Amino acid sequence: MEHIMAVCLQAGSILLRSGAETSRVEETIARLARAAGVDRVDTFVTLTGIFICLEKDGTSLTRLTRVHEVGTDLQRVTEVNHLSRQFVRGELSLSEIQERLMALENRRPLYHPLLRAAAAFVSAGSYGFLMSGNWRVLLSSALGGVVAHLVSQWNTGGQGGNFLRVFLGAMIGSSAGVGAAFLDGGPGRVGQIVVGATIPLVPGVAVTTAIRDLLSGDLLSGMARGTEALLTAVAIAMAVGLVLGVVL
Numbered sequence: 001m002e003h004i005m006a007v008c009l010q011a012g013s014i015l016l017r018s019g020a021e022t023s024r025v026e027e028t029i030a031r032l033a034r035a036a037g038v039d040r041v042d043t044f045v046t047l048t049g050i051f052i053c054l055e056k057d058g059t060s061l062t063r064l065t066r067v068h069e070v071g072t073d074l075q076r077v078t079e080v081n082h083l084s085r086q087f088v089r090g091e092l093s094l095s096e097i098q099e100r101l102m103a104l105e106n107r108r109p110l111y112h113p114l115l116r117a118a119a120a121f122v123s124a125g126s127y128g129f130l131m132s133g134n135w136r137v138l139l140s141s142a143l144g145g146v147v148a149h150l151v152s153q154w155n156t157g158g159q160g161g162n163f164l165r166v167f168l169g170a171m172i173g174s175s176a177g178v179g180a181a182f183l184d185g186g187p188g189r190v191g192q193i194v195v196g197a198t199i200p201l202v203p204g205v206a207v208t209t210a211i212r213d214l215l216s217g218d219l220l221s222g223m224a225r226g227t228e229a230l231l232t233a234v235a236i237a238m239a240v241g242l243v244l245g246v247v248l
Helices: 002-017 022-035 074-088 094-106 113-132 135-152 161-183 190-201 204-215 219-247
Strands: 040-045 049-056 059-066
Touching: 002 022, 002 040, 002 049, 002 059, 002 074, 002 094, 022 040, 022 049, 022 074, 022 204, 074 094, 113 135, 113 190, 135 161, 135 190, 161 190, 161 219, 190 219, 204 219
Parallel strands: none
Antiparallel strands: 040 049, 049 059
16 A cells, blocks of 8 residues: 555645646545555645545555645646546556656656746747837847746745745846846836736736635635735735836
């Protein structure tokens, strides 16, 4: 049963760290355990931890794993779901799915950092252009968006966590965008540049997942994710207010 527990914990941990909603994590863990022949499975998932209790042939086993970093990698969520369905259909053994999960956990991110930076460039620049119709704003916003994205990826060593990364990213990215506009002959539309530069930091996935958790009845995780998204928005607002207060 230890082997089954290890697979359930590993699959659940990957899902939770990749941004899956808690109901999906609990469903996947239950599906894996039952397919492995467990008589009873109880699981409780929060944003920062997974509790699992398995019972088979009168013997019970309980484990807890702590989740420290929660990000967004929907490709990993999809792959874990696919592996769990293969295991349920009998296409994979317990050892095989554990090897696949280990390889998935150790795999490099699907998208290269340069590609993610390019995506931030396009999204920030496009939003700046849509708001202003000005090519100078587009370029300034795009530059600010790239800087904001790169700074937000900085590892703070656990000090300040996501709030500090987002705050610094929004502040430095907005400053870079406005500074680039000054060098190009004056900012003209500071507001549009600042908004465009901070678009890559907006917690859209966190808000969506929080709503899905609340609708599925996972109130604790839903409130936790919603609070995290709110704190991210507050960090962006504080940074933008600081930059606008200096420039205007």
